[in-house]
Amino acid sequence: MSAEGNTVLVVDDERQIVRALRVLLRDAGFETVAAGGVEEALDLAALHGPDAAIVDLMLPDGTGVDVCRGLREWSSLPILVLSAVDEEDQKVEALQAGADDYVTKPFGPRELLARLQALLRRAAPAGEEPVIRVGDLDVDVAGHRVSRDGEEIHLTKIEFGLLRTLVRHRGKLLTHQALLLEVWGAAYAEDTATLRTHIANLRRKIEPPDGSGAPRLIRTETGVGYRLVA
Incomplete structure (x- = not known):
């Protein structure tokens, strides 16, 4: 699936991570909008209607689980969670709250892009293959x-x-x-x-x-x- 025209909401309070994701996504043809916390993420999602979201689990005003729950109240956009290695319970909680997949920090850029593009392909409307x-x-x-x-x-x-x-x-x-x-x-x-x-x-x-x-x-x-x- 082409990335052209697709906007990704990046939710992370670490500036270096946000900067790296912006560059990675830009080079892959995506547009980005970034938020540093739960409330800002939900506000920007409502304003911009992104095609997908990349969400860190640990945020200053809550967690990525809160973002997933908030987005799932009105949107089915693909959600990819970024998670630290030792947060298994929170990863499970995020998936149960509506996240579609997760990538562990530190992450490989190629893997993250592949996971994101796979989620976008599956989100595209299509009839079920027989x-x-x-x-x-x-x-x-x-x-x-x-x-x-x-x-x-x-x-x-x-x-x-x-x-x-x-x-x-x-x-x-x-x-x-x-x-x-x-x-x-x-x-x-x-x-x-x-x-x-x-x-x-x-x-x-x-x-x-x-x-x-x-x-x-x-x-x-x-x-x-x-x-x-x-």
Whole structure:
């Protein structure tokens, strides 16, 4: 997706970070508007109607979670959270408050841009693809079938529900709770042990048989959730 004409709201009170993000985004073709706190961020979002937001978790008048909640009251714009390594609980809270993804500080510029552009592509309106190609898999969302090189892979109803959810949000980090709510319902919202068991079974069936044993399609974000690599 072209960045031309897209405006990104940058929310961070560290001037060096804001300066670096402005340069990075400008060179990639984005326009930027910057805020140093929660209230200013929400005011500028309402004024400028940005296409996406990059939000630090630690702010002088609140947190990035507050920004996510405020934006989600009226907007579905993609939100990318910047997080320090040791703030796992806050990252989960931000994702549950409406953030779409996170990048850990210190961040790699190429990774941040790739994550942002992926979020913008997914936010673009489009009808759901009947068959989605993921790696060497063909996932027939409507027909509830998965195949590799024309050979069907048999999944249970729960396994297919997990895969379908991950495919629909491919590239995006989904929290444990989001997956449990989507596939099992509210009664299982805290049952992470069940989720891990089914993810392990799904991996055994769909991961490419390359002999390494390392998951390539479904990545674990420790303590947070899972991401299907697009």
